[in-house]
Amino acid sequence: MGKSNAYDAVVIGAGPNGLSAAITMAQHGKSVVVYEAQQEIGGGARSMELTLPGFVHDACSAVYPLAIGSPFFRSLPLSRHGLDWIQPAAALTHPFDDGTAITLERPVDATASLLGSDEKSYRKLMAPLVAAWNGLAVDLLGPPRLPQSPLSLFRFGFSAIQSARGLAEGRFQGEPARGFFAGLAAHSMLPLENWGSAAFGLVLAMSGHAVGWPIARGGAQKVTDALALHLRSLGGEIVTNRPVRSLGDLPPSRVVLCDLTPRQLIEIAGERFSPRYRKSLQRYRYGMGAFKMDWALSGPVPWKARECARAATIHLGGTLGEIAFSERSVWRGEPVEKPFVLLAQPSLFDPSRAPEGKQTLWGYCHVPNGSTFNMTERIEKQIERFAPGFGDLVVRRSVMSPMELEKRNANLVGGDINGGAPTLSQLFFRPTVRMYGTSVKGLYICSASTPPGGGVHGMCGHFAARQALKEMF
Ligand SMILES: Cc1cc2nc3c(=O)[nH]c(=O)nc-3n(C[C@H](O)[C@H](O)[C@H](O)COP(=O)(O)OP(=O)(O)OC[C@H]3O[C@@H](n4cnc5c(N)ncnc54)[C@H](O)[C@@H]3O)c2cc1C
Secondary structure (H helix, E strand, O other): OOOOOOEEEEEEOOOHHHHHHHHHHHHOOOOEEEEOOOOOOOOOOOEEOOOOOOOOEEOOOOOOHHHHOOHHHHOOOOHHHOOOEEOOOEEEEEEOOOOOEEEEOOOHHHHHOOOHHHHHHHHHHHHHHHHOHHHHHHHHOOOOOOOOOHHHHHHHHHHHOOOHHHHHHHHOOOHHHHHHHHHHHHHHOOOOOOOOHHHHHHHHHHHHHHOOOOEEOOOOHHHHHHHHHHHHHOOOEEEOOOOOOOHHHOOOEEEEEEOOOHHHHHHHHHHHOOHHHHHHHHOOOOOOEEEEEEEEEOOOOOOOOHHHHHEEEEEEOOOHHHHHHHHHHHHHOOOOOOOOEEEEOHHHOOHHHOOOOOEEEEEEEEEOOOOOOOOHHHHHHHHHHHOOOHHHHEEEEEEEOHHHHHHHOOOOHHHOOOOOOOOHHHHOOOOOOOOOEOOOOOEEEOOOOOOOOOOOOOHHHHHHHHHHHHHHO
């Protein structure tokens, strides 16, 4: 964008998408520097001792089906840079009040066999999708374009466009299958009655069967460190402690890629945009927030359902009715008595996370965007419900409200962990119909606010950089 350029490209923000954009630039021989506001790089993929020395907690993301399934990450030599995936025996366990549980197993048949009268329906729904995962991952983890696997995408789309509730009630008769699917679909952070909310449940179930839900040995930071090491090996630079407040803070470059959400983009470059583009950014809708907790425990969580010890990820919320009520209320702006809680117990599978004999626990629930309501007690009550005696094991807890999350990472607007609500209108074309491009030549957005949206997969950054390469070089 400048006259004599110090760099071919500058990236604002060293989250997984910012780093992926920078790597894509460097892979094409472009000089690139990343400016990160915080002292540490990683954005949503960082670990730190949030409770006590020796307890390594993942401050944001912890479980990585989309990272291990990301076509871009898979193309990078991340294991050479220290990234080692740990695959728990099962991807996920969803316990119920009666002490039973459904697990997301690697073979579709193994999960189907747990679902009683819904065994056949589950197999019929999932088996063809899982068999088509490789092609579908390419089509789904990117912007709308000509599909590589049109038939599989059509089959997926036919189910995915439905509401999660509609799909669960239409396909399944029993509460176990319905509740299990509701928990998967609740990752959408949408009411389960919303069109398109089924897509999230399907993608997460498919990924669990096809590639697993791994954690990173040593913590989320290892994902970031591997990306950063690879970027540096390609000649890319990273500067930390450098919050960008205006484009004038940047060295001259031909391209600027922003790992930012629309609100910050307006702050940094708003006056440069056309009124029409600025208006469409202003219309962008943020979604529910997260209330995040981490615990240092004196021992493993005493689950009623033994199967819970086989998976890193646990979904607490019971039935479809209860989870749907919880998500609907939060969407309407009401904190709920019995929140749907997402938990991860990494130290069960990765002893490097906690001192010997001790455990770490990671969890969050959905709350209204920007909510100041303290959910600590309600979250712990949900855990206690499925693991009586849990409270006695808590040595120390860390609590991060939506606003605390935003303070630590400006992209988490009101605690929204997905860079914007994935409503139907913002699912494919986000943040505007231009997607990665803006109304300013050479200025791009590359965060989770662009397709394919939230999650640690780097595909937003990769596609934004590809577009910049095509248009500007
Ligand atoms: C509590 C929580 C749990 C999650 N769990 C999972 C999970 O288990 N699995 C999963 O796949 N995903 C999970 N996610 C989502 C995932 O972390 C995000 O979708 C992902 O990190 C988005 O990547 P990004 O690069 O777009 O943005 P971010 O990771 O948010 O990175 C943005 C970076 O930009 C920097 N920045 C912002 N403003 C400026 C500025 N003005 N100047 C310079 N730098 C700036 C920030 O400091 C940050 O480092 C979770 C998120 C949260 C918060």
